[in-house]
Amino acid sequence: MRTRNATAYRFLTPYLLIFAIFWIWPIISSFMISFQATRTVPWRFAPAFNWGRLIGDPAFYNALENTLLILVIQVPVMIALAIMMAVLLNSPMLKARGLYRFAFFAPVVVGEVAYSAVFRLMFSLDFGIVNKLLASVGLAKIDWFSNVTPAMAVIMIAVTWRWAGYNAIILLAGLQSIPDDVYEAATLDRVSKLKQFFHITLPLLKPVIVFCAVLSIIGTMQLFTEPFLITERGGPGGGTETLGLLLYRQGFRSLNFGYASAIAYTMAGLAIAITLVQLWLTREPK
Amino acid sequence: MSSLSRSRLGRGILLHLFLTPLALIWLFPLWMMVVFSTMPDNGIFSPGIELLPHDGFLDNFNNLQRDTNFVGAIGISVCVAVTYTVLSVLLTSMAGWALARYEFHGKGIVVAIILGTITLPYAVVLIPQFIMVARDFQLANTWIALIVPPLFNSLGVLFMRQAFSMMPAELFDAARVEGVKEWRIFLFVALPLARSMLAALAIILFLASWNNYLWPLLINSQPGAMTAPVALGTLIGLTKVSWGGIMAGAVMLTLPMLVVFVLLQRHFIAGIAAGAVK
Amino acid sequence: MAAVTLTNVVKRFGVLEVVHGANIDIADGEFVVFVGPSGCGKSTLLRMVAGLEDISGGEIAIGGKLVNDVEPADRGIAMVFQSYALYPHMTVEQNLSFGLRMNGNPKADTERRVSRAAEILRIDELMQRRPKQLSGGQRQRVAIGRAIVREPQVFLFDEPLSNLDAELRVQMRVEISRLHKELGTTMIYVTHDQTEAMTLADRIVVLKAGNVEQIGAPLDLYDDPVNRFVAGFIGSPKMNFLGAKVVETSNSAATIELVNHGGARLRKPLCESLPTVGAEVVLGVRPEHFCEKGEGDCDIAIKADVAEHLGSVSYVYANAGPEELIIEREASRQRASGDHFTVSIKAERCLLFDKAGARIR
Numbered sequence: 001m002r003t004r005n006a007t008a009y010r011f012l013t014p015y016l017l018i019f020a021i022f023w024i025w026p027i028i029s030s031f032m033i034s035f036q037a038t039r040t041v042p043w044r045f046a047p048a049f050n051w052g053r054l055i056g057d058p059a060f061y062n063a064l065e066n067t068l069l070i071l072v073i074q075v076p077v078m079i080a081l082a083i084m085m086a087v088l089l090n091s092p093m094l095k096a097r098g099l100y101r102f103a104f105f106a107p108v109v110v111g112e113v114a115y116s117a118v119f120r121l122m123f124s125l126d127f128g129i130v131n132k133l134l135a136s137v138g139l140a141k142i143d144w145f146s147n148v149t150p151a152m153a154v155i156m157i158a159v160t161w162r163w164a165g166y167n168a169i170i171l172l173a174g175l176q177s178i179p180d181d182v183y184e185a186a187t188l189d190r191v192s193k194l195k196q197f198f199h200i201t202l203p204l205l206k207p208v209i210v211f212c213a214v215l216s217i218i219g220t221m222q223l224f225t226e227p228f229l230i231t232e233r234g235g236p237g238g239g240t241e242t243l244g245l246l247l248y249r250q251g252f253r254s255l256n257f258g259y260a261s262a263i264a265y266t267m268a269g270l271a272i273a274i275t276l277v278q279l280w281l282t283r284e285p286k
Numbered sequence: 287m288s289s290l291s292r293s294r295l296g297r298g299i300l301l302h303l304f305l306t307p308l309a310l311i312w313l314f315p316l317w318m319m320v321v322f323s324t325m326p327d328n329g330i331f332s333p334g335i336e337l338l339p340h341d342g343f344l345d346n347f348n349n350l351q352r353d354t355n356f357v358g359a360i361g362i363s364v365c366v367a368v369t370y371t372v373l374s375v376l377l378t379s380m381a382g383w384a385l386a387r388y389e390f391h392g393k394g395i396v397v398a399i400i401l402g403t404i405t406l407p408y409a410v411v412l413i414p415q416f417i418m419v420a421r422d423f424q425l426a427n428t429w430i431a432l433i434v435p436p437l438f439n440s441l442g443v444l445f446m447r448q449a450f451s452m453m454p455a456e457l458f459d460a461a462r463v464e465g466v467k468e469w470r471i472f473l474f475v476a477l478p479l480a481r482s483m484l485a486a487l488a489i490i491l492f493l494a495s496w497n498n499y500l501w502p503l504l505i506n507s508q509p510g511a512m513t514a515p516v517a518l519g520t521l522i523g524l525t526k527v528s529w530g531g532i533m534a535g536a537v538m539l540t541l542p543m544l545v546v547f548v549l550l551q552r553h554f555i556a557g558i559a560a561g562a563v564k
Numbered sequence: 565m566a567a568v569t570l571t572n573v574v575k576r577f578g579v580l581e582v583v584h585g586a587n588i589d590i591a592d593g594e595f596v597v598f599v600g601p602s603g604c605g606k607s608t609l610l611r612m613v614a615g616l617e618d619i620s621g622g623e624i625a626i627g628g629k630l631v632n633d634v635e636p637a638d639r640g641i642a643m644v645f646q647s648y649a650l651y652p653h654m655t656v657e658q659n660l661s662f663g664l665r666m667n668g669n670p671k672a673d674t675e676r677r678v679s680r681a682a683e684i685l686r687i688d689e690l691m692q693r694r695p696k697q698l699s700g701g702q703r704q705r706v707a708i709g710r711a712i713v714r715e716p717q718v719f720l721f722d723e724p725l726s727n728l729d730a731e732l733r734v735q736m737r738v739e740i741s742r743l744h745k746e747l748g749t750t751m752i753y754v755t756h757d758q759t760e761a762m763t764l765a766d767r768i769v770v771l772k773a774g775n776v777e778q779i780g781a782p783l784d785l786y787d788d789p790v791n792r793f794v795a796g797f798i799g800s801p802k803m804n805f806l807g808a809k810v811v812e813t814s815n816s817a818a819t820i821e822l823v824n825h826g827g828a829r830l831r832k833p834l835c836e837s838l839p840t841v842g843a844e845v846v847l848g849v850r851p852e853h854f855c856e857k858g859e860g861d862c863d864i865a866i867k868a869d870v871a872e873h874l875g876s877v878s879y880v881y882a883n884a885g886p887e888e889l890i891i892e893r894e895a896s897r898q899r900a901s902g903d904h905f906t907v908s909i910k911a912e913r914c915l916l917f918d919k920a921g922a923r924i925r
Binding site: 002003004005007008009010011012014015016018019021022023024025026027029030033085088091093094095099100101102103104105106107108109110111112113114115116117118119120121122126127129132133136161165166169170172173214218221222224225229232233243244247248251252257260261263264265267268271272274275 | 294297298301302304305308309310312313315316318319322330331332333334335377378380381383384385388389390391393396399400403405406407408409410411412413414415416417418434435436437438440443468469472493496497499500504515516518519522523529532533535536537539540543544546547548551554555558559
């Protein structure tokens with residue numbers, strides 16, 4: 001190829017400008033703000049102010065704990081569900097494939113606000129359809145939003161509903177890139193379908209699964225809308241408050257930008273750690 | 287019937303027996319959204335189980351419009367999403383083209399920065415972006431605030447870079463030898479060939495903008511400047527509010543996207559799947 | 565029309581040097597073929613002439629004008645690509661006229677040029693089709709047509725026939741030859757196929773690993789290669805190489821012993837230099853230059869492994885120690901695998917190379 005600096009940068013500049021102003025600079029700026037005391041004007045450099053507070057703040061640990069809890073339970077369940085959906089949707093025996101695809105993939109287009117509203121209504125105590133159905137089969141009603149555990153469950157169910165299909169789409173694409181003849185060879189070797197799944201499908205799909213897991217973890221880590229809207233600002237009593245919600249509260253309710261930035265960078269640290277784990281998991285065997 | 291085909295048939299039935307309930311569960315929230323949107327509020331909050339739509343959608347819509355100017359908000363959402371999509375497709379495909387098809391100084395650094403920062407959480411940039419747009423540029427509650435900052439997304443760049451680098455290089459060399467200017471090669475050769483990729487990208491970007499919640503919530507919080515999801519979100523949790531109206535709003539936000547999804551499923555899925563298949 | 569001159573042209577990709585100072589003079593109107601195995605740098609060289617690759621060192625001039633920093637479009641060249649590089653979203657007509665239209669060429673002139681190209685290549689009837697609806701051969705014609713439309717001073721061909729099947733390849737080869745005669749324009753043609761090089765070229769440039777090995781008319785390369793590589797590359801089937809040892813030298817001739825053929829000896833007259841006695845050398849004999857027992861200067865006994873009968877000729881494959889020999893015989897059904905027979909080598913019809921591969925004349 002010929003070196004074409006002027007042409008290349010003419011194509012790149014508009015994007016790079018936006019990218020620098022609204023992505024790179026904020027990344028740096030956020031880091032600097034996290035070391036500043038922002039409660040008083042002018043802001044001053046005080047490294048221990050926010051980070052020191054963070055280390056001793058029970059609200060932070062509560063949010064971190066809730067976030068990690070959701071991560072640890074919801075992500076694996078959703079990924080397993082997504083793998084199952086993808087494998088079954090890929091089955092040549094499936095009839096009316098389009099309908100099933102629609103059922104599982106449709107939530108992908110539903111906005112956070114719309115589905116938060118629906119889930120909130122579905123799980124309401126006296127008139128929610130879920131409790132009505134539970135009652136109709138003779139089970140006790142559950143007060144979903146007054147207790148921490150069921151409230152967490154609703155959030156996890158909602159997030160899983162919204163994102164399982166999304167991951168299934170990615171996994172399905174991964175599945176379809178596995179050549180058929182691998183399975184044909186295994187069938188000739190008398191390897192059962194179940195064993196084929198564990199010894200062929202899963203290993204070959206591993207990079208895609210890891211990719212989905214990382215994507216989901218980083219998404220769930222920033223969880224904001226669901227606890228904001230479904231469980232009413234992290235209720236009951238902060239029981240479903242996540243890091244994303246804490247950041248919102250500190251940054252945009254209390255206007256404490258420095259502390260919020262420190263929380264943001266904690267999330268970034270987690271994201272970097274998770275990305276490194278992904279790179280390690282999908283490294284090429286030497 | 288041979289035992290082989292019988293066991294195949296058995297497996298097929300098992301598959302459908304398992305998948306059908308799961309699919310129904312998955313469709314249930316969407317179905318209930320539609321049902322709720324057609325029921326009067328005293329119907330939603332009644333002890334009976336209602337699983338079929340009624341005819342109260344228009345009443346609910348009127349209630350919604352009484353609670354907030356939802357039509358106005360939808361108007362803003364449409365304009366913002368369309369403008370954002372056009373601009374973002376243009377910017378990211380130009381950048382993707384440059385990264386895929388030119389050799390230039392600093393290319394390695396640009397690619398490394400884009401790749402290196404792609405998994406950082408959006409939360410990291412939220413506060414400086416807000417300070418910059420609201421305080422430094424004084425742009426809160428404007429369309430620019432809704433459209434321009436989210437243009438930074440780098441997934442689109444990588445997507446288009448991939449699309450352009452899969453095309454045969456000789457095609458562009460042929461045009462170059464014929465004396466076609468670089469920007470015309472981009473416009474008249476590369477873009478037409480990338481049509482289906484552009485469609486996929488446009489759909490994904492439009493959807494992202496249409497459903498975007500956090501940033502519009504922060505930056506355009508004044509009633510006349512809200513996007514539709516933000517306007518709808520303000521109603522959730524209020525005491526004296528029509529839930530039938532909220533559901534009507536949810537349906538109006540969701541249904542058009544479902545139609546697009548059904549019509550353009552191929553592009554949709556290609557756009558989402560492209561993330562993983564590198 | 566224009567001459568093309570390459571002076572000490574060097575190409576580096578990063579630290580890797582892939583062309584090591586090529587010097588090639590191409591006369592106005594000449595048909596020159598760059599030939600060599602894959603990775604020899606022939607395509608890179610062509611792309612440098614086209615302006616699609618930076619020139620890391622040296623100079624390229626077209627029509628006497630230095631073009632190192634000139635854009636491809638301003639070099640007066642047109643190029644035909646291996647993959648045809650037709651724009652899939654345009655009709656044949658649009659493909660032909662695209663470059664001219666994009667550069668604001670007057671409409672009437674564009675039409676004239678397009679219809680002339682269509683006429684030359686007999687593709688008038690395909691004008692409204694899209695590339696997908698064309699056969700391989702038709703696509704190739706359109707690709708050439710697109711080059712003709714530019715009315716260039718130099719045509720560049722980058723392995724244009726390698727995607728065609730054997731029959732079409734022969735047909736298009738003739739076509740390109742005819743085109744060169746009709747247009748009389750300078751043409752540079754890259755291929756890995758020595759048959760194409762032999763049949764098309766006024767002169768051939770043989771390349772190997774980024775070096776120009778030899779430049780010459782096809783038959784000069786065939787008769788008088790400078791080294792073992794060129795000797796082996798030009799000619800089909802390949803030249804046979806027989807291991808040998810110099811046993812005696814005298815009166816501008818060397819006597820060599822064929823080490824794998826029971827000490828058969830051959831006296832090879834030489835005019836430039838004599839090898840030292842005892843040196844290991846290689847004797848090159850083309851399959852078609854073996855003659856019947858007793859007719860040459862050195863008889864060797866052969867056992868046929870496989871005999872291929874092509875109708876017009878027959879090829880006999882034989883193994884002698886580590887050497888595989890191919891011998892072309894007159895068409896005959898008589899030779900079959902397992903046959904023992906004797907062939908003979910004529911001293912004036914074989915070539916001698918030293919151990920490093922350089923020719924000993």
